[in-house]
Amino acid sequence: MTSLRILGAAALLALAGSASATSFVVTTDAVVGAVAATSEATTDVSSSFNDDKIVLAARDDAASFVASAGEIRGAHLEAALKHIRNVQPQLAASDLQLAQAILTL
Template sequence: MKRSVLLLSLALMAATPVAFASSFAGTSAGSSAGGSSASSGASSDSSSGKDDKVVQAAREDAASFVASDGAIRGAQLEAALRHLREQVPQAREASDLELAQAILAQ
């Protein structure tokens, strides 16, 4: 189980900086340049930033889920689990508890 959590954590961490960088670059470029190419880049990058926000917003729910050994399941965690299973191939085989631990390990 620990190995799969480690692998999921690495997969999530590998995807996260791209989302942060894309979101940051899109915001910076859109506000400072004001040009059409900058604003189109910002809009295309906004979905990856949104995806990352789904996982980040679930941290508190993930902590409750892990601490309660799966008894407490928040809506934000449910959304993040769905999102991760759609976006990260390794997440499809992981249990909910493993994914929640991976969210906390970020």
């Protein structure tokens, strides 16, 4: 009877370890995907808009937007976001990602 309990406990521990490892892999994949998307948006925006006056004028508004976690949306930032999306409609980035990209210019 004791060996049956030990075997059962070992099986449960093995299953629990496997579930934790799977959860870790899924979480890691999600984080890496999010970072990759942000990096791609930053690269696309920074390489295309280095000398764009509309986008460069939005740097202060972008800083306020990022610092306030999206609460403060200035007119220059709104114009820049609209401009970026018109020039690059295939770009799938959130407003926060674009604001962060504007800050890298």
